[in-house]
Amino acid sequence: xxxxxxxxxxxxxxxxxxxxxxxxxxxxxxxxxxxxxxxxxxxxxxxxxxxxxxxxxxxxxxxxxxxxxxxxxxxxxxxxxxxxxxxxxxxxxxxxxxxxxxxxxxxxxxxxxxxxxxxxxxxxxxxxxxxxxxxxxxxxxxxxxxxxxxxxxxxxxxxxxxxxxxxxxxxxxxxxxxxxxxxxxxxxxxxxxxxxxxxxxxxxxxxxxxxxxxxxxxxxxxxxxxxxxxxxxxxxxxxxxxxxxxxxxxxxxxxxxxxxxxxxxxxxxxxxxxx
Numbered sequence: 611x612x613x614x615x616x617x618x619x620x621x622x623x624x625x626x627x628x629x630x631x632x633x634x635x636x637x638x639x640x641x642x643x644x645x646x647x648x649x650x651x652x653x654x655x656x657x658x659x660x661x662x663x664x665x666x667x668x669x670x671x672x673x674x675x676x677x678x679x680x681x682x683x684x685x686x687x688x689x690x691x692x693x694x695x696x697x698x699x700x701x702x703x704x705x706x707x708x709x710x711x712x713x714x715x716x717x718x719x720x721x722x723x724x725x726x727x728x729x730x731x732x733x734x735x736x737x738x739x740x741x742x743x744x745x746x747x748x749x750x751x752x753x754x755x756x757x758x759x760x761x762x763x764x765x766x767x768x769x770x771x772x773x774x775x776x777x778x779x780x781x782x783x784x785x786x787x788x789x790x791x792x793x794x795x796x797x798x799x800x801x802x803x804x805x806x807x808x809x810x811x812x813x814x815x816x817x818x819x820x821x822x823x824x825x826x827x828x829x830x831x832x833x834x835x836x837x838x839x840x841x842x843x844x845x846x847x848x849x850x851x852x853x854x855x856x857x858x859x860x861x862x863x864x865x866x867x868x869x870x871x872x873x874x875x876x877x878x879x880x881x882x883x884x885x
Contacts, residue, residue, distance in 0.1 A: 650677030651856035654699060656690045657682055658706035658843065659793035660731060660767060660812045664876045665704065671872070672863055678856035686793045688764030694719060694848065701851035702860055704843070706731060706794075707766035711846040724847035728864050729878035731841035733770050734834040736801055736816070736827060737808035744833040746778040749808060754787030758801070758809040760794040767794035770839040771810035798825055812841075814877035842881070 657665040662684040669680040691710040694700055703720065705711050714720035737744040749757055760768030775785055791797060798815040800806040802825045819825025851857040863869050870880055
């Protein structure tokens, strides 16, 4: 006996309707999950070394709250900028200065409308086991090879440190002997391990080191230059990522209060604020 054609057709229609309803539900969930974007995306974030820990914490938070995925690549600002100029496939550039993001904008490699200061860093002279308050001119009492700083050729914190040293009137021959390392994070590590007597550090580096148990520093050992040498740190969306949803989401979220509070807690001032 042949099956009832009408019944078979009805069953088929019900099944199709159920599948369609399920697909619509999945699309709706995807839209809600992505905050209005129908597609998840991936972005590569090039980050100045001093901001590494903060950027990784931001990435973890955004990945937990959205379908997007982020890869954080860190290095000195100058080297990252050079890599971008040579075609490195980054989507967002978070520098430790304003000059290099602007250079990328001028060359058409970044979007001018996206440029913004995301944090203001603080440079300090850390001189452990010193009786008294650290002073730049007193560094002349040390062998220059026992003093370290980020390389001013690549690192904005190094540029600021070099300017402070020159303004202190130290002899040129002494200045040339100061140890230069790739980025400011390495300075705190060298001092903490006893490989250097003193050096120019970022406040964020000391905070990160204390959290990890690799740095022990007390306030009296550090001379901060908050007013003399504020470090404006700017970021831009690179032109290749103009349509990258994840990259745009990253920039947008940097203006939200939870992310701003995370930045503040890691030792930075926020633009337009005093603390």
